[in-house]
Structure formats: structure tokens, C-alpha cells
Amino acid sequence: MKNILHLTVLIALVFFTSIDSRAAKQSSSSSANTADISSSEIFDVEALDKIPRPKGILGMPVYPHEMKVRGEAGHVVIAVVVNTKGKVVDAQILEATHLEFAKATMVAVSQWRFSPGKIKGKPVNFRMLAEPAYFNLPLYPTPEASVIVDAEHLEDRPKSKGKKAKPQYPHEMKKLGISGHAMIAYVVDIEGNVVKTQVMEATNNEFAKAAMDAVSQWKFSPGKINGKPVCCRMISDPIYFNHISQ
Numbered sequence: 001m002k003n004i005l006h007l008t009v010l011i012a013l014v015f016f017t018s019i020d021s022r023a024a025k026q027s028s029s030s031s032a033n034t035a036d037i038s039s040s041e042i043f044d045v046e047a048l049d050k051i052p053r054p055k056g057i058l059g060m061p062v063y064p065h066e067m068k069v070r071g072e073a074g075h076v077v078i079a080v081v082v083n084t085k086g087k088v089v090d091a092q093i094l095e096a097t098h099l100e101f102a103k104a105t106m107v108a109v110s111q112w113r114f115s116p117g118k119i120k121g122k123p124v125n126f127r128m129l130a131e132p133a134y135f136n137l138p139l140y141p142t143p144e145a146s147v148i149v150d151a152e153h154l155e156d157r158p159k160s161k162g163k164k165a166k167p168q169y170p171h172e173m174k175k176l177g178i179s180g181h182a183m184i185a186y187v188v189d190i191e192g193n194v195v196k197t198q199v200m201e202a203t204n205n206e207f208a209k210a211a212m213d214a215v216s217q218w219k220f221s222p223g224k225i226n227g228k229p230v231c232c233r234m235i236s237d238p239i240y241f242n243h244i245s246q
Contacts, residue, residue: 042081045128048117051176052126055086055113058180058203061104061133068137074098076105076133084123086114094129105133131205136185136198148187151223151234158188158220158232167214167239170206174243180204181238182211190229192220200235211239 045051061076074097081090091109096102109130117126151157173180180203187196194216202208215236222229 040125042125042127043117043119045117045126048119048124048126049121050118051178052082052086052114052117053177055115058112059108060201060203061101061108061135063135064100064104067098067100067135071137072098073136074101075135076101077129078105078109078133079127079129080109080112081125081127082112082114082117083125084116086116088112089125098135101133101135104135108133131203134199134202134208136200148231148233149223149225151232154223154225154230154232155227156221156224158192158223158234161192161219161221165214165217167207167210167241169241169243170210173204173206173241177243178204179240179242180207181240182207183238184208184211184215184236185233186215186218186236187231187233188220188223189231190222192222194218194220195231201238204241207239207241210241211236214239 067074075095076093076097077095079092079094080088083089088109088111091106093102093106096105116123118124182202182204183200185198185200186194189195197212197215199208199212202211223232224230
């Protein structure tokens with residue numbers, strides 16, 4: 001935990017000066033849109049008339065190449081400030097396991113766009129806590145499970161048995177009209193059961209949990225090499241949560 005706190009301080013020194021200057025410029029240019037609400041005032045997202053919706057799918061951070069090569073995994077927790085036009089103008093790293101992951105997350109969130117947050121119908125600046133950004137590598141074998149094979153190396157890939165369980169749309173996400181997606185890596189054992197899951201990509205932590213719950217129920221015929229069943233690792237197609245089609 002101490003390492004994470006030290007890293008957070010370092011990230012703040014690296015990023016905040018340039019971001020704050022951009023935020024100040026944006027705030028001064030948007031005063032005409034906020035009427036009697038000061039453009040420099042920032043409200044917590046809970047104070048808004050309703051939760052602003054993302055415009056399109058929020059871009060995910062790019063996995064830093066060097067970290068991927070080294071097999072490093074981790075996560076970042078970030079808070080953002082969104083201006084009256086729905087643009088992210090400030091960001092604060094609250095927790096990060098690696099500086100490289102923090103940088104990648106800052107780049108991604110700077111591109112995020114939202115519908116304007118409003119109080120009594122008037123656009124305002126607001127702050128919100130983003131879902132954790134996860135940087136996870138595909139599931140790799142441990143010394144105790146060295147026979148896990150990537151699906152592309154199998155002679156016979158696992159085939160789904162029956163209909164795959166579909167994820168439950170998280171109630172709160174559906175209520176707020178939030179859409180998104182998740183991709184899950186998983187291990188299929190020699191009996192065709194999913195025995196391990198891992199989030200590879202997710203626009204929202206709630207969607208990640210729902211997707212993992214569904215994938216863990218999937219059943220397959222076992223993957224085979226030389227006619228013998230083996231444990232294998234696979235990655236799901238994107239699992240979409242679209243509140244409009246629900």
C-alpha cells in the first residue's frame with residue numbers, strides 16, 4: 001500500500017500541472033453556458049439532476065508494450081472532472097500499481113466525452129469516480145498447472161454444449177441507461193468446465209462481474225491434442241450490454 005501511495009504522489013507531480021492549465025482555459029470559455037452557476041464551481045456527480053451518459057463507448061487504456069512483455073498486470077483508480085461541454089478536463093490518480101498503467105489511463109480518459117451534467121437544467125462542471133481500469137494478461141499456466149494450452153494450438157477446440165449462459169444486465173447500470181461491454185479470458189478443464197476467469201477488458205466493473213458470472217457457467221467439449229483432453233485457455237468475444245435493446 002505504501003508503494004501505491006508513493007506512486008500516486010509521483011503521478012500527481014507529473015500530470016496535474018498541464019491538466020489543470022487546460023481545465024482553467026476550458027472553465028473560462030464556458031461561463032456563458034452556466035448562467036448564475038459559476039463555471040469554476042465543480043459539483044459531485046450525485047448532486048446532478050441525473051447521471052450523465054457517455055457519448056459512445058469510453059475508450060480503454062492501451063496496454064503498455066513493455067509491461068506486457070514483462071508480464072506485469074495491475075490496475076488504476078482515477079477520478080475525473082468533466083466540464084459543461086461534457087469533456088474531461090482534469091483527472092486525478094487515486095491508486096495505481098504502476099506508473100506506466102497510470103500514464104496509459106490518463107491518455108484514455110482525456111478522450112472521454114459525456115452528455116453535459118446539469119443542475120436545474122443548467123450545464124455545470126462535475127467530478128466523478130471512474131471504474132477501475134484493469135491491465136490483465138491472458139491466463140497463463142502456473143507451475144502447478146503447466147498443461148494449460150492456448151486454444152489456437154489445439155487439434156480440436158472446445159465446442160459449446162447447449163446455449164451459453166447470458167450475463168444479467170446489472171440493475172443499476174440498466175436503470176441509469178449505461179451501456180458497455182466486457183471481454184473475459186477463461187480456462188476450460190479436461191471435462192469441459194470453465195474453472196477460471198479473468199477480465200481482459202471492460203468498460204465498467206459491474207459489466208465485468210456480470211460477464212464473468214455468465215462465462216463461469218459455460219460448458220464445452222474438452223479441447224484435445226493427439227486425441228487426449230487438455231486444459232486450455234480461451235478469450236471470449238466482446239460481451240455487450242446495450243440498455244436500448246434490453
